[in-house]
Amino acid sequence: xxxxxxxxxxxxxxxxxxxxxxxxxxxxxxxxxxxxxxxxxxxxxxxxxxxxxxxxxxxxxxxxxxxxxxxxxxxxxxxxxxxxxxxxxxxxxxxxx
Numbered sequence: 001x002x003x004x005x006x007x008x009x010x011x012x013x014x015x016x017x018x019x020x021x022x023x024x025x026x027x028x029x030x031x032x033x034x035x036x037x038x039x040x041x042x043x044x045x046x047x048x049x050x051x052x053x054x055x056x057x058x059x060x061x062x063x064x065x066x067x068x069x070x071x072x073x074x075x076x077x078x079x080x081x082x083x084x085x086x087x088x089x090x091x092x093x094x095x096x097x
Contacts, residue, residue: 028071029080032093033064042092046072049086071097 029050031042039061046057050073063070073083080096087094 027075027077027080027096029073029075029084029087030069030095030097031060031064031072031087032069032095033067034093037092039065041090045087045090045092049083049090 031046039058042061042064043054043057046052046060047054050057052060052072060070060072073080077096084094084096
């Protein structure tokens with residue numbers, strides 16, 4: 001077997017691939033508290049948009065209320081953008097960080 005034909009990728013290539021992999025899950029979708037939306041509305045939106053269970057959505061809603069914000073989903077920016085927009089469209093403040 002010829003070593004040159006089956007050589008491992010260069011270290012720099014491996015680092016680039018790892019950075020790309022990390023970036024795919026490196027973002028949080030954060031929802032912020034406000035004085036407008038009800039617990040019920042926020043819970044329903046999290047179930048619909050983020051595919052949360054009832055319990056998970058309720059827990060996030062309580063964290064949002066008492067802590068001022070909650071990271072409700074983790075993922076790539078590409079995956080989170082439409083979710084963030086749907087939450088914003090529902091009248092709830094959200095951002096990708």
